[in-house]
Amino acid sequence: MTRLPAYDRPEEGGFDSGRLQRLRDHMAGMVEQGRIAGGSTLLMRRGRIVRFDTFGGRRLGDPEPLPRDALFRIYSMTKPVTSVAAMILFEEGRWTLDDPITRYLPEFSDLKVCVDFNAGGDMRLEDTARPPTMRELMSHTAGLGYGLFDHHPVERAYKADGVLTASSLDELARRAAAIPLMFRPGEEWFYSVATDLLGLVVERISGQRFGDFLHERIFEPLGMRDTGFQVRAEDLPRACVLYADDGAGGLRPATDTFGVPVHDLSRPPPIEGGGGGLISTAVDYARFCQMILDGGALDGVRILAPATVRLMASNMIPEPVLARSHPLRLLPFNPAFGFGLGFSVMHDPARMGSLEGRGTLAWGGGGGTWFWIDPEHDIVFVGMIQRVADPVSDEFRRKARVFTYQALTDAGPFEELS
CATH class of the missing domain: 3.40.710.10 (DD-peptidase/beta-lactamase superfamily)
Structure with a gap:
């Protein structure tokens, strides 16, 4: 059938x-x-x-x-x-594309961004001018890493800190928020844990x-x-x-x-x-x-x-x-x-x-x-x-x-x- x-x-x-x-x-x-x-x-x-x-x-x-x-x-x-789950809540007026993600993920309130790194992987960090938006979270332009690749120190940090092997979505968010952004929000595209975090946003907004x-x-x-x-x-x-x-x-x-x-x-x-x-x-x-x-x-x-x-x-x-x-x-x-x-x-x-x-x-x-x-x-x-x-x-x-x-x-x- x-x-x-x-x-x-x-x-x-x-x-x-x-x-x-x-x-x-x-x-x-x-x-x-x-x-x-x-x-x-x-x-x-x-x-x-x-x-x-x-x-x-x-x-x-x-x-x-x-x-x-x-x-x-x-x-x-x-x-x-x-x-699609997130957009169901969008249609209910629960969030907008240009909301800062910190409205739903306060763990990301004090972010640093990697602006340069040397051959040994040491990063030069600066404060971010603003947190990523929901639009950037959903389009992988937020600056987050994934931990699946091995060509940037932020990626290596995601893997070393076990972001993807966290025991809960809340813990995943805490681990990701402790790592600098790979680039300033909106300045590049990189495949990331963004959609895992989006699932957490759905949980927090819906209460389910x-x-x-x-x-x-x-x-x-x-x-x-x-x-x-x-x-x-x-x-x-x-x-x-x-x-x-x-x-x-x-x-x-x-x-x-x-x-x-x-x-x-x-x-x-x-x-x-x-x-x-x-x-x-x-x-x-x-x-x-x-x-x-x-x-x-x-x-x-x-x-x-x-x-x-x-x-x-x-x-x-x-x-x-x-x-x-x-x-x-x-x-x-x-x-x-x-x-x-x-x-x-x-x-x-x-x-x-x-x-x-x-x-x-x-x-x-x-x-x-x-x-x-x-x-x-x-x-x-x-x-x-x-x-x-x-x-x-x-x-x-x-x-x-x-x-x-x-x-x-x-x-x-x-x-x-x-």
């Missing part, structure tokens, strides 16, 4: 069946080559499933084929969900545990019955094993993702992190994406107003930042490709050498999952594998886009550029 309507044939959704086979062949090849244990791809057009394929199994050598309702760790695909808020305000209304921070005992047989590169061309069960231990899905996580902790299925996450594509509503249930979705889909990285490159960025943001409130935003696909439509929203997770939402072509795509993000999974995501759009046959007539 997919809980989503489907076309009888891809051609009804404007896709060439033969050309879509390239995507299926690539996925199957990844399994046959031992590069992934299994995976799912779910392609939707105009609110209906065009193709929904599964490959391999939940674990290497599994004789049972991967079920359509297989459970995946979606890691940073939690971030758009957290952003973060996971309870998500279930009550998003998952239950949207019918995302398999999404949450923990897997029920009866559903554990549907959970996929997370793998990592074994260094010899094969796979090994992952024990950590970028230094953070992989938690047991049958137990509550140490924290219900807004930045990456949810488990979901391809169908559940497609329902979430379709809600965004449809302007905040699905199956007669409204989560957000269309104007709020448009706001989330607007670039929030300041223009001077987009005008220059920076080695610390996770992605090559520029005037053609920015970041909104929880998603990357494609403004000029031709300039970026991409086939997707203008306004496409996207993100991925550290376990190899990814999605995009293309409003110009009315497309939702969700891909689910369980391989810790690396060049192989990055290639997988890139080819999935190419193989999808080369099969799209009714994207509109070609027009000569004048």
Whole structure:
């Protein structure tokens, strides 16, 4: 039971069946080559499933084929969900984008900023002129670190101080607030713990545990019955094993993702992190994406107003930042490709050498999952594998886009550029 309507044939959704086979062949090849244990791809057009394929199994050598309702760790695909949760409270008038985060996170009231550092990693610090705003928190321009990378002393401090391994969201905030900002708020983009802190803001404003808020305000209304921070005992047989590169061309069960231990899905996580902790299925996450594509509503249930979705889909990285490159960025943001409130935003696909439509929203997770939402072509795509993000999974995501759009046959007539 997919809980989503489907076309009888891809051609009804404007896709060439033969050309879509390239995507299926690539996925199957990844399994046959031992590069992934299994995976799912779910392609939707105009609110209906065009193709929904599964490959391999939940674990290497599994004789049972991967079920359509297989459970995946979606890691940073939690971030758009957290952003929607925050915008629900935004619509209730509980906060504004230009509020200082100290209104909800007073731990950050006495911040320092790293303005320079030497080869040994010693930082020169100054006072910040102001705290980050909620807009900057949601767009990763607040100056916070993450502790997942090793190319800046602030990042190394986040890892050394165990920010991501804190025992609670409150403790995570305290540890992060004790570390200097990497740059002054609004002056650069850096992937960070910002969305974990946003989850804490949701808790403090709503008065609810973060996971309870998500279930009550998003998952239950949207019918995302398999999404949450923990897997029920009866559903554990549907959970996929997370793998990592074994260094010899094969796979090994992952024990950590970028230094953070992989938690047991049958137990509550140490924290219900807004930045990456949810488990979901391809169908559940497609329902979430379709809600965004449809302007905040699905199956007669409204989560957000269309104007709020448009706001989330607007670039929030300041223009001077987009005008220059920076080695610390996770992605090559520029005037053609920015970041909104929880998603990357494609403004000029031709300039970026991409086939997707203008306004496409996207993100991925550290376990190899990814999605995009293309409003110009009315497309939702969700891909689910369980391989810790690396060049192989990055290639997988890139080819999935190419193989999808080369099969799209009714994207509109070609027009000569004048």
